[in-house]
Amino acid sequence: MKRRLLTISACGALAVAVAFLAAAGSQAQAPGAARYTADGKLEFPKDYRTWIYLSTGLDMSYLPLPASMMGHHMFDSVFVDPASYAAFQKTGTWPDGAVFVLEVRGAQDKGSINKSGQYQTTTVMGRETHVKDKRFASGWAFFPFGTGEGPAAALPQASDCNKCHEAHGAVDTTMVQFYPTLLPIAEAKKTFSAAYLAEEKAR
Amino acid sequence: MKRRLLTISACGALAVAVAFLAAAGSQAQAPGAARYTADGKLEFPKDYRTWIYLSTGLDMSYLPLPASMMGHHMFDSVFVDPASYAAFQKTGTWPDGAVFVLEVRGAQDKGSINKSGQYQTTTVMGRETHVKDKRFASGWAFFPFGTGEGPAAALPQASDCNKCHEAHGAVDTTMVQFYPTLLPIAEAKKTFSAAYLAEEKAR
Numbered sequence A, B: 001m002k003r004r005l006l007t008i009s010a011c012g013a014l015a016v017a018v019a020f021l022a023a024a025g026s027q028a029q030a031p032g033a034a035r036y037t038a039d040g041k042l043e044f045p046k047d048y049r050t051w052i053y054l055s056t057g058l059d060m061s062y063l064p065l066p067a068s069m070m071g072h073h074m075f076d077s078v079f080v081d082p083a084s085y086a087a088f089q090k091t092g093t094w095p096d097g098a099v100f101v102l103e104v105r106g107a108q109d110k111g112s113i114n115k116s117g118q119y120q121t122t123t124v125m126g127r128e129t130h131v132k133d134k135r136f137a138s139g140w141a142f143f144p145f146g147t148g149e150g151p152a153a154a155l156p157q158a159s160d161c162n163k164c165h166e167a168h169g170a171v172d173t174t175m176v177q178f179y180p181t182l183l184p185i186a187e188a189k190k191t192f193s194a195a196y197l198a199e200e201k202a203r
Helices: A002-008 A082-091 A160-168 A183-189 A194-202 B002-008 B082-091 B160-168 B183-189 B194-202
Strands: A052-061 A074-080 A099-108 A116-132 A140-146 B052-061 B074-080 B099-108 B116-132 B140-146
Touching: A052 A099, A052 B052, A052 B074, A074 A082, A074 A116, A074 B052, A082 A183, A116 A160, A140 A160, A160 A194, B052 B099, B074 B082, B074 B116, B082 B183, B116 B160, B140 B160, B160 B194
Parallel strands: none
Antiparallel strands: A052 A074, A052 B116, A074 A099, A099 A116, A116 A140, A116 B052, B052 B074, B074 B099, B099 B116, B116 B140
8 A cells, every 4th residue: 555655646735725716717716725733744635526636547556566466456546726726727837835635546347237347436545645835845745644534744855755756747746747637738838847858758 | 439438428518507516615616507509409518627526437338348449448537517516415416407527538558657557648538428407308318529529419318328327327317336425425315216226236
């Protein structure tokens, strides 16, 4: 589980203030205003399922999968707070206060009338947030919540999550290369990181 | 493509009026107010990616997959307009005017730093909506948009989509059995259809 969260992650939880979603003519009060506890932990953003959906993968991994994974499947889905999504539409990058939630969920093949493929079950296997906030030296931090909803402490700034996202995230340490509706915006706004562009060029 | 849309569907497009999302303490003007053309076609709800995400499957099918599908993968994701989602939280069923969008999207395994599993690509392979509206004899209609964004005519009320959803949809002709955050609500509110309960009991 730990390795999984680490390898697929791209998420977080904080949103600075009440803001309005200006995308597509609609308007929505940002539900993503996360809060820190007095001792600096992040409160779990319980309403993230009403945030903006970015994408889902099945069994994604940035490392070769071990044999023990065979036959076990997981979906990973990423959500972002509405105000930050609206900002990305205009700028191709994230404002301070952007919050992402990665949700890892069980997968099942047979059930009800489904005969093949995989669908999502009610079992949440883990959740992690990724927050853009100047209080952290790098400007970003990861908060693993596991299967609970209690406040979570930030991972160290030198965590594998931080290092991988800094090295490979297409836009400002986030994995926009896996978010199909954001990728064309970043391309148009030319907001890809230098590291990502170099990596893609060398591919 | 046609069979695929037919077998996995659960979607639509209309939302009666401006409404407010009351879920989880947030408030959002419903962006899902879809419109019909003068000749009764449904306008494509262009802002559906800011609606509420319900779930994603990979290669789901309600029929055994043909050999020709081997090696080809697709994600199907379902979104619902915010006002109808908020209503479901309270009642366990859908209000008149509920609108669902099914999005079928390409899948890819290798790309950027991903080594295994599948992630979503920028290729949209089809979209279909499912609308609850008293103007239709059964109270529901499907609108296939294909890969375009032009207005779509409703499928006949006796279409395979209609028949399958009427026979197997867990709640009011919708496939809530595949929407993990809604399934426990329907269970608690006891809003499963008689047909679905009988089918599960016989399993």
